């Protein structure tokens with residue numbers, strides 16, 4: 272599957288709002304795209320929007336993770352949609368491109384937060400060389416829906 276990429280602009284916010292986020296949580300796409308600390312990437316398969324995700328270059332917002340891995344780049348909101356487009360390598364292509372962007376900024380470690388109950392995403396990131404954190408998961412504001420908490424994974428870029 273050939274995936275092409277471009278960075279999102281304000282003109283893409285309506286499409287992103289119609290492109291479901293990775294979980295049942297709501298996202299403020301307009302703010303995420305406008306934030307100059309982020310690079311918001313869109314992935315197109317056969318010309319159709321099939322994936323999105325962004326890197327926050329300034330690190331984790333979750334204090335426990337920021338303290339554990341200060342200064343790393345953080346992948347957020349990666350999602351391949353519709354579901355029928357999954358398991359075709361699009362998510363991998365997105366992460367490879369985001370890692371490429373990180374290397375061009377001389378970033379040496381990329382990380383991400385993931386709910387403990389999202390075992391599919393953990394398997395995906397593990398397939399790409401991301402290691403699980405050995406610290407205790409954090410209970411965030413969505414603990415009612417994710418009672419096992421939020422953990423992180425990371426990869427050193429060679």
Ligand SMILES: CC(C)(COP(=O)(O)OP(=O)(O)OC[C@H]1O[C@@H](n2cnc3c(N)ncnc32)[C@H](O)[C@@H]1OP(=O)(O)O)[C@@H](O)C(=O)NCCC(=O)NCCS
Nearest residue numbers: 293350351357358359360361362363385391392394395398
């Ligand atoms: C996680 C996600 C981005 C993966 O995207 P994708 O395009 O389906 O992933 P790929 O096709 O590149 O998968 C690469 C490898 O990851 C692993 N993998 C991917 N999805 C998996 C799943 N559901 N279960 C187990 N392993 C999985 C497999 O090893 C896979 O290789 P294979 O298909 O040859 O077995 C996609 O499932 C998704 O959008 N999920 C919902 C949102 C989400 O959870 N995002 C992550 C938040 S932290």
